Amino acid sequence: xxxxxxxxxxxxxxxxxxxxxxxxxxxxxxxxxxxxxxxxxxxxxxxxxxxxxxxxxxxxxxxxxxxxxxxxxxxxxx
Numbered sequence: 001x002x003x004x005x006x007x008x009x010x011x012x013x014x015x016x017x018x019x020x021x022x023x024x025x026x027x028x029x030x031x032x033x034x035x036x037x038x039x040x041x042x043x044x045x046x047x048x049x050x051x052x053x054x055x056x057x058x059x060x061x062x063x064x065x066x067x068x069x070x071x072x073x074x075x076x077x078x
């Protein structure tokens with residue numbers, strides 16, 4: 001699988017092995033870029049498990065996340 005990381009947006013988590021879960025804008029096999037949440041090694045020579053989102057899916061997720069944070073707050077109070 002061929003990929004090109006067009007924009008590195010955020011590191012979400014770093015594992016003990018040096019791999020990082022990142023949010024990036026990625027073009028897969030020369031196709032239209034999509035937002036991608038995936039584990040990457042330090043040199044980006046391999047591809048870990050992940051999730052690819054169309055822009056409208058990422059924006060929808062952005063609308064849902066604030067509601068989840070309120071729910072999580074209530075769970076930790078209980």
